[in-house]
Amino acid sequence: MIVEDNDDDADLILHALERGGRESEIVLLRDGTEALGHLRAVGGRGDAPALVLLDLKLPRVSGLDVLRALRAEERSPSAPVVVLTTSREDRDVAEAYALGANGYVVKPVEFSAFVAAVQRISAYWLDTNVPPPERLL
């Protein structure tokens, strides 16, 4: 699930994910209210996104508010949320982690770095974040 209001950035993220060649359902939401609505709907089905890429600078409801509401309302399993934003202000980083973000990535200006970052994030959370086989539990 991608929460991003900037059209260009949204396209670039989609492009980066496609390059990764992963088969996943991608949902793109443009503002915080939409995002929360979607998460609630999905949560109602007992489901959660495999990964949320969350921009902070959103209209109406800020990304941090979305994160706060998400963590407050969700039941397990909790969705991994990686903040993907232009802001490198210390206070945003601190608050994002305090609110329960799993990662914080500053959008690189350089495109190749940007692609690499998105791919690293999705590789970690979508490919490796798999529950261990039952025998080892």
Next chain:
Amino acid sequence: MTGFSEHDADAKRGNGDASAHTSVATPPDHLASVERRLRALVGLTPDAMLIIGSDDAILVVNDQVARLFGHRPEDLVGRPARLLFAEHVGGALSAGAAIDAARSQPVVLELAGRRRDGGVFPVDVSLAPVDGDEGMVAAVIRDMTARRAADAALQASERRFRAFLELAPDAVVIVGGGGRIVLVNAQLERLFGYRREELLGRPVEVLLPERLRGAHERHRRGYGDEPEVRAMGAGLDLLGRRRDGTEFPVDISLSPLETEEGSLVAAAIRDVTERRRAERELKAAYRELESFSYSVSHDLRAPLRSIDGFSSIILEEHADGLGDEGRRLFERVRAASQRMGELIDDLLLLSRVSRTEMTLRPVDLGALARQVAARLADDHPSRHVEMEIDVEDVVPGDPGLLRVALENLLGNAWKFTRGRDPAHVTFTATGPPGAREYHIRDNGAGFDMAYADKLFGPFQRLHGPRDFEGNGIGLATVQRIVRRHGGRVSARGAVGEGAEFSFTLRAVEAPMSSNARS
């Protein structure tokens, strides 16, 4: 015989001998011993003493008369007493009239004494009739020269003091016992809107808003116990109250004054309304700058990413339709947007360096430099640079800012030694404790000293981008950081022979060595 000389008309007439013997029959023994003691006493006194006869002639003088008036005692005996005095302008009585009056009652007055050489000097004279000797007057004369000079000097000094007070740009109030106002200057009258007559004698708290008076009185008593020169309430918001009831912010500094009348306290009061306003405006300007920088970081970078991103996508996925020239042009678009991104980052860093509140902590410069060097080595694995770090100083500073400064300086050293093998960079310190200077030297491309003064200006570059990348912000950032630490930065170099950048930090205290080095 010491002590005094006597006139004896008989003795003079009799044997022409002007010595101090009398021809009176030797007094009985107990009288003789009394006389001895009296002589000893009279000889001791610092004042001149005379006995004057009914004919105004000097009968007896003590030795001090000689000291004071310059006559030999034997020359005075028998002469008129008037000769010791000059006309005293402004005196109530002349010497003669005073002596006359003293035949019936004691007289004390100021007169002008006259020395043998004609010199005139102020004297205090006490005259009294001599019991039992009709018409005889005893006189004690004290030289008041020194005392008058001291008085005059004191008065002159006081006049100067008051003149100075009136001139002072600050309002001054002097407070005496019980907190009562003893003196104010014109500025204080103007500042508070009172005439000084309205303030003298009143408690100093009248200058404060009513609600603050109780606390001030308590503090004032406390100050009296341990008076010292100080700025009062530094950092606090003190308020003064004008005659018309309006209040205004003030800064006050206090000094104790010791005078003959007792301990006083002088307070200089300054209206800081303007300064507080300027401080508020400055803070507001900083907040505006901060929010501006914040929005810059969001708004400026996003389009850059789009430029770079879509150019890359075009290059990757539509290369065939582009042709070589087209591809090259898009590469240049990408390169330009990357440069702009770095520029924005550096500018934001520069502005943050100015804005951020510094937190001072002990910073181990050597350890910090080693960390920065390790990071440089990691980021540039293909390069081999010989780094020599020989600094053990631990100094008070902001760790984050000093790291940025070293990153810039060491990073530059790395960058400009790119063509060298071996590349050599050193970080050393010179100077005595309290005046340390730190140097980063490299054996790289160097620079032309003729342009040295341009080095630290933002956007100033002495090498074209073809030779070395960079946008010229780094050294401006270093300078700002060093300045915020109270230090200065300088550079030396020669083309092709490397460069040395030096900086000092505030010499507040001597650096503490983290390890003793033998």
